[in-house]
Amino acid sequence: MALRALNYLELESRLARSGIGTAADQQRAALERTDVEVVTSPWRGGDPLSGVRSLATGSGFFEDFDVAHCNLVGPGSLAVARYANRNDVPLILHTHVTREDFAESFRGSTTIAPALGRYLKWFYSQADLVLCPSQYTKRVLESYPVDAPIRPMTNGVDVDALEGFETLREEYRDRYDLGGTVVFLVGNVFERKGLTTFCRVAESTPYDFAWFGPYDTGPHASKAVRQWTTNPPENVTFTGWIDDIRGAYGAGDVYLFPTKNENQGIAVLEAMACGKAVVLRDIPVFEEFYTDGHDCIKCETEAEFREAVERLAEDEQLRRRLGENARETAMEHSLDRVGDRLAATYREVRDAKRAGRSIDLDDE
Structure with a gap:
């Protein structure tokens, strides 16, 4: 039976550069x-003002x-949630924001968390x-506790969108004056993502480090972000926003991600899909996806991160082996699988709502 689903992300234009x-x-x-x-918009006509005009003509807001499937937690999503609950429309809320990963993101975020x-x-x-993206996030939500059925589902990785990354290697290395073994990271520059560790490891090694992603040095920026981006180590480049993310994966060799908290980490899967050797902080969320020594190296201390980077820089065979295994891991998160699961979930929630019953998670 045909199904029409709202997949809504409020503030979509402002979040284009985000996970x-x-x-x-x-x-x-x-x-x-x-x-x-x-x-993709809950409002008739595509925006709230058009929805109001539609309501005035009797067509509905x-x-x-x-x-209804909402990806954020702000006033637009709240309006959709209220509409759905008042009109018996099945409601799916997607957890991309938790108290834990909100902390250390920008100035004051830890206080607000x-x-x-x-x-x-x-x-x-x-x-x-x-x-939610992981079993780890499910456990976090259960600890609040959230009074609703919770199902983990990978964010997946868009392998097709990364095709051709190799052809951009020299262009992006030249653009940012990178040479030799390049240690890199992709994403918004936050302390939560391991900014201080990234820079301190760079200070203790001779390799070029590059962080591909936007950062804020204004009033919203944390002290750590302002400190490191305005006065970085000599071998660290903060590129800011780049137009083609494939250039980052083309330019880099070792993906270093000393993040303190993640719900999954899409950029890790992207790096793996590109066959890069990946170094991760050993945190609970990565236990369910990645295996130390097989498709990544996991570390806890700055000394361990430094040693892992040095090993990978000196051992091309190790980089290649980890990268090949990482690519296989990424394929387990293909969008074909995500699409099938998401479509089946939409139908399951719709059918359960019509039958007046809750979602059954006992068999998962």
């Missing part, structure tokens, strides 16, 4: 491979959809189903 924006883009790309019809946690507990509990 949340990438996750939503990948959901939609995955659903294009299924028979689900997707609408909201679009028609069989399932406890209050955010209380709001998230209430917000996610409105759902017929909460989706």
